[in-house]
Amino acid sequence: MGKVTGFLEYERLEEGYAPVEQRLKHYKEFVIGLKDEEAKVQSARCMDCGTPFCNSGCPVNNIIPDFNDLVYRGDWANAIAVLHSTNNFPEFTGRICPAPCEAACTLNVNDDAVGIKSIEHAIIDRAWAEGWVQAQPARHKTGKTVAVVGSGPAGMAAAQQLARAGHAVTLFEKNDRIGGLLRYGIPDFKMEKTHIDRRVEQMKAEGVVFRTGVLVGHLPEGSKVTNWAKEIVSPEQLKAEFDAVVLTGGAEQSRDLPVPGRDLDGVHFAMEFLPQQNKINAGDKLKGQIRADGKHVIVIGGGDTGSDCVGTSNRHGAKSVTQFELMPMPPEQENKELTWPYWPYKLRTSSSHDEGCEREFAIATKEFIGDKGKVTALKTVRVEWQGGKMVEVPGSEQVLKADLVLLAMGFVSPVSTVLDAFGIDKDSRGNAKATTDFTGGYQTNVPKVFAAGDVRRGQSLVVWAIREGRQAARAVDEFLMGYSDLPR
Structure with missing residues (x-):
């Protein structure tokens, strides 16, 4: 390392x-990134630890000590080359990844971990500013065609890699814009959508064809084409053409809360609420937007999606925001002797919480209470865990005022x-049932469908999506070819 005693x-x-x-x-990003000299100093904290657990803690296996050393030495151009060798979109992960690499950092055993995420953020922002992020079209075409269905980070990563291998790739997306949950799930104040747009332009230059407004498969019963997309493409068409x-x-598929009063007006899934604001920010006109202005908002679910609902509600001008979590309040500091180098169980406070939010732990919702068809309150009860089971605490029921309830309990x-x-x-x-074996990995039971x-894998992180793609x-x-030079 450049600075052996930096840590x-x-x-x-x-x-x-x-x-x-x-x-x-x-709704713009508000994180103030590290200056070049600050990033250099932070990179100097990376230890010559021999076994860099950060590499395995990172799902895409970023070569973290190497790019830290390059930043310390001021070699930013090679730093982005190292970072891009394992991660197609470090501007996504540098903004919204929870950084499991930092939890695995050797320095984290008894000190503060190296600020890997902030260094990654600095590298990719410098690379875009310097014009180092360029299209990499394949030198030779294979004549093979691939359809990728879904344009989130997994689909974008898969499409980009396959295009660079020389295949003709078409990326299908049912929504009107590319990005999946990055586009319509992550609030703009966490990641502005220009980061997606310029990657789309890069991928177009590499030969990827984007088709938006196309639903692949069959419409759900009772749905109209106009509710979903401009066009429907059947699996048979794709298998015949590609x-x-x-x-x-x-x-x-959002996790629901089937308690009395669930059908009251004002009780919504988070993924009904969040995409609307992103569409408004993009310049779309929407009728009947779900708004939190002047309302008592209760967010049910203590994870990142719930935090995003908190931040968006505060920007609407909510009168109050309360977030529920079914589990008990975690400790402020993890027990590193038990958890390192794995992801620790501890209290996490987001920037949205700092903007104004009451947090309630070990609480369950028993009923939505309404008046004239609209939600006005929640009946709750405290819970505790006994013998591995959740039980209600006698005499702990209470009624809390609520004009808007957002269900953010994850996806099933x-x-x-x-x-x-x-x-x-x-x-x-x-x-979808598919293994990750080296031989035949990611193949489903349907021939040539992956x-x-x-x-x-189910609901997961953006960095896992990039890895799988x-x-x-x-x-x-x-x-397709019998061999591959693409990195795994």
């Missing part, structure tokens, strides 16, 4: 945030209509 000399420096009162007035098909859709499975239309076998959780990302691309390349 002894320098403290961890976090990225900064714009003041709360300023950032609540807009040499391979890769399904990379998301786990879009991909929408079954696509998998059913292809006739793909499912696992016990309703995901599956990767959330549609295969890259690995599936190699599997498809081997299937």
Whole structure:
């Protein structure tokens, strides 16, 4: 390493945030990234640890010590080359990945981990500013055609890798814009959509054909084409027109809360609420947008999606925002002796929480209460865990005022209509059944049809989606050509 004693000399420096009162007035990103000299100092904290657990802690296996050393030495051009060798879209992960690499950092055993995510963020932003991110079209075409269904991070990664291998790739997306949940699930204040747009332009220059407004499969019963897309393409069409098909859709089936009053107006899934604001930010006109202005908002679900609902509600001007979590409040500090190098169980406070939010732990919703068909309150009860089971605490029921309730309890499975239309076998959780073996990896039971990302593994992180998209691309390349030079 460039600075062998750096971890002894320098403290961890976090990225900064714009003041709360300023950032609540807009939907733009508000993270203040590291300056070049700050990134150099933070990179110097990377230890010459011998066994870099950060590499295996990172799902895409970023070569973290190498790009840290290059940043320390001021060689930013080679730093982005190293970063891109394992990660197609570091501007996505550098903004919204929870950084399992940092949890696995050797320095994290008894000190603050190296700020890997902030360094990655600095590298890719510098690379775009310097014009180092260029299209990489294949030198030779294979004559093979591949359809990728779903344009989230798994689909984008698979499509880009396959195009660079020389295949003719068409990427299908049912929505009007590319990006999947990156586009319509992640709020703009966490990741502005220009980052997706310029990758789309790069991929077009590499030969990827994008077809938006196209639903692959069959419409759900009772739906109209105009509710979903401009066009429907059947699995039979894809299998006839393409040499391979890769399904990379998301786990879009939201977990519901079937308690009395669920059908009241004002009770919505998070994924009804969040995409609308993203569409408004993109310039679309929407009638009947779900708004939190002046309302008492309760978000049910303590994860990232719930946090995104908190941040968006505060920007609407909610009167109050409360977030529920069924599990008890985690400790503020993890027990590193028990958890390192794995992802620790500890209290996590997001930037959205800092903007204004009451957090309630170990609480369950028993009933939605309404008046004239609209939700006005929730009946709740405290819960505790006894013998591995959740039990209600006697006498702990209470009624909390609520004008808007957002269900953000995660996703249970991909929408079954696509998998059913292809006739793909499912696992016990309703995901596409496909292994990740080196031989025949990511193949489903349907000939020449592959599956990767959330549609295969279930709800997960953007970094896992990129990993699966890259690995599936190699599997498809081997299937088509008998060998592959793509990295796995």
